Amino acid sequence: MGHTVLATTTSALRRIVVLFVALFAMAPAMFQPAAAEEPITGLRPLAPQPAAAELTPGLAVRYYFANWDFMWEMERSIRRQDGVQGAPIPVIDTFYEGYNNDVLTADRTQGVGALMSGLIHFDTPGVYHLAMWSNDGVRLEIGGQFIYEDPDKHSNRLSPNIPVEIEEPGWYPVNINYFQKKGTWALDLLWFKPGQTPQGDPPVVPAEAYAHLPGTPHIFVPAPES
Ligand SMILES: [Ca+2]
Numbered sequence: 001m002g003h004t005v006l007a008t009t010t011s012a013l014r015r016i017v018v019l020f021v022a023l024f025a026m027a028p029a030m031f032q033p034a035a036a037e038e039p040i041t042g043l044r045p046l047a048p049q050p051a052a053a054e055l056t057p058g059l060a061v062r063y064y065f066a067n068w069d070f071m072w073e074m075e076r077s078i079r080r081q082d083g084v085q086g087a088p089i090p091v092i093d094t095f096y097e098g099y100n101n102d103v104l105t106a107d108r109t110q111g112v113g114a115l116m117s118g119l120i121h122f123d124t125p126g127v128y129h130l131a132m133w134s135n136d137g138v139r140l141e142i143g144g145q146f147i148y149e150d151p152d153k154h155s156n157r158l159s160p161n162i163p164v165e166i167e168e169p170g171w172y173p174v175n176i177n178y179f180q181k182k183g184t185w186a187l188d189l190l191w192f193k194p195g196q197t198p199q200g201d202p203p204v205v206p207a208e209a210y211a212h213l214p215g216t217p218h219i220f221v222p223a224p225e226s
Helices: 002-031 071-078
Strands: 059-065 084-089 112-122 126-135 138-142 145-150 162-166 170-180 186-192 210-212
Touching (some): 059 071, 126 138
Antiparallel strands (some): 059 112
């Protein structure tokens, strides 16, 4: 009887020791913060900077129409369409509105592609953490630098936070390519500004941070170099 109790106790102790060894081995991964991602650098502000009187609020947009599954299909298809100029997009904040409503400022809910272009204002230097909700595909470029893409059709999906270093405050060229195939849609551009802790829900980039100049060209953002 005494022998059995001792054996059982030894076995239990051994299990506890194994558990502690396993926890200890995992500890570095559990308690070390994730390595900070290097910010994207080299964003170029518009030169010269525009005068306030030259600016029209919101992003300019041109719409194209077809049911694409992938960004590369949209790129091929829009070469064969003239597209339609839409009303400017005041703010990219649709997550809670984009269900069965017209896509952005287009007049339909399905099979819409949008080339948005204009300027985005960074009012302080430092590292911004950008993020995007998308449904379906999206590709983002700012200041001539590729920032983010989620290029296939998908349900509402949030990007990771993308650190971007801004050296000079001011207006930067921005191009956003987007398509909505069918069903629901969503598109949001979000940021944590320098000094804000990039945790939780990122705030929406406000309307006053968007503008465009008359005759802004609409760019199809190239795929990132792999
Ligand atoms: Ca969709």
